[in-house]
Amino acid sequence: MRAEWINPFIAATATTFEVLLECDVERGKPRLKSAVQPQFEISGLMSMQGEASGLVVVSLHRDVAVEATRFIVGHASGAIDADVVDVICEMTNMIAGGANNQLEQLSMQIGLPSVITGKNHVVNYPSGVATITIPCETKWGPFCVDASIKARPSRVLREPTASV
Amino acid sequence: MRAEWINPFIAATATTFEVLLECDVERGKPRLKSAVQPQFEISGLMSMQGEASGLVVVSLHRDVAVEATRFIVGHASGAIDADVVDVICEMTNMIAGGANNQLEQLSMQIGLPSVITGKNHVVNYPSGVATITIPCETKWGPFCVDASIKARPSRVLREPTASV
Numbered sequence: 001m002r003a004e005w006i007n008p009f010i011a012a013t014a015t016t017f018e019v020l021l022e023c024d025v026e027r028g029k030p031r032l033k034s035a036v037q038p039q040f041e042i043s044g045l046m047s048m049q050g051e052a053s054g055l056v057v058v059s060l061h062r063d064v065a066v067e068a069t070r071f072i073v074g075h076a077s078g079a080i081d082a083d084v085v086d087v088i089c090e091m092t093n094m095i096a097g098g099a100n101n102q103l104e105q106l107s108m109q110i111g112l113p114s115v116i117t118g119k120n121h122v123v124n125y126p127s128g129v130a131t132i133t134i135p136c137e138t139k140w141g142p143f144c145v146d147a148s149i150k151a152r153p154s155r156v157l158r159e160p161t162a163s164v
Numbered sequence: 165m166r167a168e169w170i171n172p173f174i175a176a177t178a179t180t181f182e183v184l185l186e187c188d189v190e191r192g193k194p195r196l197k198s199a200v201q202p203q204f205e206i207s208g209l210m211s212m213q214g215e216a217s218g219l220v221v222v223s224l225h226r227d228v229a230v231e232a233t234r235f236i237v238g239h240a241s242g243a244i245d246a247d248v249v250d251v252i253c254e255m256t257n258m259i260a261g262g263a264n265n266q267l268e269q270l271s272m273q274i275g276l277p278s279v280i281t282g283k284n285h286v287v288n289y290p291s292g293v294a295t296i297t298i299p300c301e302t303k304w305g306p307f308c309v310d311a312s313i314k315a316r317p318s319r320v321l322r323e324p325t326a327s328v
Contacts, residue, residue, distance in 0.1 A: 038282075047211030047275040055276045082291065089290040111211040111275070112219045112293060112314060118202075118285030123278055126253040127246065150276060 001130045001149050005103060006030050009056070009147045010134055012098030016091060017138065021071050028135035033146055036122055037133070040143060041065075042080060043116045043123060044092030048100055050108035054149040055131075056096040057123050060088065061141040068140070080117050089113040095145060106149070165294045165313050169267060170194050173220070173311045174298055176262030180255060181302065185235050192299035197310055200286055201297070204307060205229075206244060207280040207287060208256030212264055214272035218313040219295075220260040221287050224252065225305040232304070244281050253277040259309060270313070 010027060017023045039059035048054035060068075062080070069087045070076035076083065092113045100108055116123070123146070125131055131148040174191060181187045203223035212218035224232075226244070233251045234240035240247065256277045264272055280287070287310070289295055295312040 045209065045278070047213070049211070049213050049273050049275040053276040055278055057278075085288040086291055109213050111213040112217040112312065113290060114209070114219055114221075115288040115290075116280055116285055117288060118282050121280055121282030121285040123280055124249040125278055126276070127250055129276060148276065 001132055005149050006132050008099040008102035009145055012095045013145050016094040021068050023138050026137040030132050030134045033131040033133040038120045038122050041119055044088040046092045046096035046113045047111045048108040052106040052149050052151045057146040058092045058095055060143040063141040064143050085115045088115045165296055169313050170296050172263040172266035173309055176259045177309050180258040185232050187302050190301040194296050194298045197295040197297040202284045202286050205283055208252040210256045210260035210277045211275045212272040216270040216313050216315045221310040222256045222259055224307040227305040228307050249279045252279045
């Protein structure tokens, strides 16, 4: 995971919360994620593939997921229901898609999102894949965005400078 | 999810357990997965992307994951540790990769695997994505393979007959 690949995720997260939810995000310092750090109760996952392989995990405190759903749908039951799943899928889609637009040199496509729910679930990565976690805070509570990108060793990445 | 897309996952699952683990799989009847069915304690996830988008979830009873790791690594602590995560990543990779080889008309690539751990975690899908679950039993205990494939509406799939 190269350092310059982190900023697109930071920018896409702020834009998504601003545009989708009219909600400011206070961002902490990105750091390397430790091996078995549990997620918040709701995690949206999105895979990205092309000249590199990526995985984005948007993990939210239950209150953030519920209040985001209330903002979008107009009501929320308080339970983790199909509305919450769809809102978190859309949020994950926008963050991964927005970051991907800024990483065009990796020629990746985004895939099908999924949403993991459950207290103390952990997203584990295979050995050798470094993950950066970006801690965030909102008026509704905390969430984080975890990003892993692994270059395919068999391919030469097209650097932006190569096209000049 | 077309019916003819299920058999490649069934075949790849049997082959993976036979080749990787020398372990027979007794398969139940594939069925549509209900919305909020919890997974077993350990789930390997793999996304597939190309002319269609797919997601494969290999969800295993803890005993199956631990005994598979003992078979591959030669020992197992009984905990869900980095060895277990790597073995389940490899298993998920082989099942998704094997199925993908038989679905070449969809021109998909497989991505980075991840492993979700946690009791009663649930993998949720966005509205409109049907998931087939294939229940399986081994000498070590139960597991299941869940497969979702969604054709991209904007693209015409290259059918095998088109190349004749």
